[in-house]
Amino acid sequence: MRFSGSASYVTTRDLNLAVNAAITLQRPLLIKGEPGTGKTMLAEEVAAALGLPLFQWHIKSTTKAQQGLYEYDAVSRLRDSQLGEAKVADIGSYIVKGVLWQAFECETASVVLIDEIDKADIEFPNDLLRELDRMEFSVYETRQMVRARQRPVVVITSNNEKELPDAFLRRCFFHYIRFPDRETMKSIVDVHFPGLKPALLREALEVFFELREIPGLKKKPSTSELLDWLKLLLAEDIPPEVLRSKEQKAAIPPLHGALLKNEQDVHLFERLIFMARHNR
Amino acid sequence: MLIDFFLHLKASRLPVSIKEFLTLLEALRQHVIEHSIDDFYLLSRTVLVKDESHFDKFDRAFGEYFRGVEALPGMEVLIPEEWLRRAVRKHLSDAERARLEKLGWEKLMETFRQRLAEQKGRHSGGSKWIGSGGSSPFGHGGTHPEGIRLGGRSENRAAVKVWERREYRNLDDSIELGTRNIKVALRRLRRFAREGAADELDLEGTIAGTARNAGWLDLKLRPERHNAVKVLLLLDIGGSMDDHVRVCEELFSACRSEFKHLEHYYFHNCVYDYLWRDNRRRHSERVATHDVLHRYGSDYKLIFVGDAAMSPYELLQPNGSIEFNNAEPGAVWLRRLADTWQHTVWLNPESEHSWQYRQSTSLIHNLLGGRMFPLTLDGLERAMRLLSK
Numbered sequence: 001m002r003f004s005g006s007a008s009y010v011t012t013r014d015l016n017l018a019v020n021a022a023i024t025l026q027r028p029l030l031i032k033g034e035p036g037t038g039k040t041m042l043a044e045e046v047a048a049a050l051g052l053p054l055f056q057w058h059i060k061s062t063t064k065a066q067q068g069l070y071e072y073d074a075v076s077r078l079r080d081s082q083l084g085e086a087k088v089a090d091i092g093s094y095i096v097k098g099v100l101w102q103a104f105e106c107e108t109a110s111v112v113l114i115d116e117i118d119k120a121d122i123e124f125p126n127d128l129l130r131e132l133d134r135m136e137f138s139v140y141e142t143r144q145m146v147r148a149r150q151r152p153v154v155v156i157t158s159n160n161e162k163e164l165p166d167a168f169l170r171r172c173f174f175h176y177i178r179f180p181d182r183e184t185m186k187s188i189v190d191v192h193f194p195g196l197k198p199a200l201l202r203e204a205l206e207v208f209f210e211l212r213e214i215p216g217l218k219k220k221p222s223t224s225e226l227l228d229w230l231k232l233l234l235a236e237d238i239p240p241e242v243l244r245s246k247e248q249k250a251a252i253p254p255l256h257g258a259l260l261k262n263e264q265d266v267h268l269f270e271r272l273i274f275m276a277r278h279n280r
Numbered sequence: 281m282l283i284d285f286f287l288h289l290k291a292s293r294l295p296v297s298i299k300e301f302l303t304l305l306e307a308l309r310q311h312v313i314e315h316s317i318d319d320f321y322l323l324s325r326t327v328l329v330k331d332e333s334h335f336d337k338f339d340r341a342f343g344e345y346f347r348g349v350e351a352l353p354g355m356e357v358l359i360p361e362e363w364l365r366r367a368v369r370k371h372l373s374d375a376e377r378a379r380l381e382k383l384g385w386e387k388l389m390e391t392f393r394q395r396l397a398e399q400k401g402r403h404s405g406g407s408k409w410i411g412s413g414g415s416s417p418f419g420h421g422g423t424h425p426e427g428i429r430l431g432g433r434s435e436n437r438a439a440v441k442v443w444e445r446r447e448y449r450n451l452d453d454s455i456e457l458g459t460r461n462i463k464v465a466l467r468r469l470r471r472f473a474r475e476g477a478a479d480e481l482d483l484e485g486t487i488a489g490t491a492r493n494a495g496w497l498d499l500k501l502r503p504e505r506h507n508a509v510k511v512l513l514l515l516d517i518g519g520s521m522d523d524h525v526r527v528c529e530e531l532f533s534a535c536r537s538e539f540k541h542l543e544h545y546y547f548h549n550c551v552y553d554y555l556w557r558d559n560r561r562r563h564s565e566r567v568a569t570h571d572v573l574h575r576y577g578s579d580y581k582l583i584f585v586g587d588a589a590m591s592p593y594e595l596l597q598p599n600g601s602i603e604f605n606n607a608e609p610g611a612v613w614l615r616r617l618a619d620t621w622q623h624t625v626w627l628n629p630e631s632e633h634s635w636q637y638r639q640s641t642s643l644i645h646n647l648l649g650g651r652m653f654p655l656t657l658d659g660l661e662r663a664m665r666l667l668s669k
Binding site for chain 2: 017
């Protein structure tokens with residue numbers, strides 16, 4: 001099994017290497033990077049490229065590690081007992097399997113995505129140490145041991161909101177997705193909009209990277225925003241000349257709402273434009 | 281050889297562990313990579329370094345270690361052309377070779393040699409691993425600027441070695457801050473506390489309670505979680521702080537989005553009888569420091585931001601302030617503030633080494649019981665850890 005990007009997902013050489021190392025040595029791969037650089041997409045693409053089933057576990061601030069393994073649905077059992085149902089006697093029928101359990105049970109190897117692990121409580125990664133290391137856990141209620149038939153490929157993403165514990169990091173491989181440079185960006189756009197006019201693309205990239213250079217933006221536009229914007233430009237059929245007209249710098253690029261998502265950023269941008277006009 | 285490499289990383293104060301090192305060896309044994317130093321760089325970084333703030337440190341350590349390996353003098357002139365030619369045949373695909381032939385072998389070799397000579401003059405990188413790397417001269421040669429583009433392998437477009445470009449420099453945690461870094465550190469201040477009315481169903485508690493009641497439903501409620509960190513921010517503005525205003529403002533804007541209760545005031549050099557909220561109207565709209573002392577409860581966390589650079593008189597003498605006749609010296613005010621809010625830190629944008637050379641800085645440092653931290657990510661971390669105790 002070797003991963004080297006796919007038709008719809010452009011990877012860099014270092015990312016390929018990290019993914020392949022993680023697959024070969026069966027370690028979890030921790031992915032960090034700016035929002036919108038395709039961290040979550042990676043797991044989907046790895047699964048698709050290797051032809052493996054994908055199990056996704058999206059973490060929220062209230063998620064507990066236990067929920068990824070299994071949950072004991074005590075409330076249903078209580079209700080059933082009040083109604084006098086027969087299945088109450090079997091505690092196993094109230095155990096709900098979590099994402100990791102499903103992946104462990106899978107006949108083939110699989111890909112597990114643990115998305116935005118930093119959203120959870122600070123102890124969350126520590127609670128999963130053994131489960132990710134040995135790929136096994138025990139179910140207290142039924143005194144049962146669950147072991148992975150095939151060790152899944154685990155991809156973990158983080159947005160850096162919390163520090164992850166050292167013990168957890170030691171068990172992972174780590175890759176930081178850098179913001180793509182102009183060349184990579186071009187190939188990313190090529191993959192998504194194969195028929196895009198070169199002129200439009202060039203102007204759009206110019207505007208886009210210029211926009212990212214503006215100091216003090218709260219949220220710099222990223223790859224996904226660029227793709228959305230291009231989609232809009234295409235839909236509106238805006239000619240490339242409009243993007244870089246003569247009074248460039250003094251004009252607001254069309255449909256800029258797709259690139260700047262923050263009111264303060266739009267204000268800042270408009271002020272800069274205003275100043276540029278003023279200085280002319 | 282790799283043990284030395286590992287020890288070198290350790291000596292460069294990278295947090296690498298033996299387990300990770302063994303994993304790296306395992307990866308090499310399983311042939312995750314070909315024999316190329318670029319791949320080895322990427323692999324060892326993936327396996328050994330777990331935080332992008334250490335990337336720069338790693339780049340430097342890697343460069344230092346492998347410079348010794350590269351530095352085999354005179355290597356480039358000794359490569360026989362015939363051998364190179366054959367090696368190129370071996371390592372390039374037919375299509376690539378066809379493209380190459382179009383350019384002309386002579387021209388390529390010419391450029392290649394020129395490149396080698398130039399490279400030698402500029403710095404001793406690139407060319408020299410042709411010998412040391414061994415198996416794939418052109419792959420390594422690929423790290424030469426033009427050489428590789430002529431060869432048509434665009435994947436390896438690195439002209440300067442990756443680790444020598446030091447692209448992760450601004451992610452290192454011991455240098456000055458950008459907004460992103462500050463946010464990371466300030467998040468440490470986030471502490472979820474349960475306060476307020478009980479209005480969320482405590483399912484676990486309800487189940488336990490109901491079971492204890494032998495089936496009678498016993499509803500349990502608990503207060504919702506929310507961020508209860510309160511911060512009072514005092515910023516030094518003007519004078520010697522002008523250099524640092526930008527950093528302070530970044531810190532400030534980062535704070536804004538982080539806390540629900542954030543109050544800020546400005547002062548100049550040291551805190552005296554009055555503070556102000558808007559620097560443009562500092563003379564018309566000012567607030568008595570005593571009012572501030574009484575307004576905010578002791579559960580606030582007090583953060584000073586200032587370079588603490590002033591004449592010692594401003595701290596120690598009444599009427600010492602440069603713009604105001606103060607009845608009590610600055611030190612009294614500082615002590616008063618620090619006594620009111622148990623959780624107090626001072627963030628200083630000047631580098632930690634220079635503190636001891638300024639009398640006022642070490643005075644304040646002592647006054648606050650050593651709770652002064654540099655305005656770097658590392659300093660912020662330490663400050664926040666202290667504040668959340």
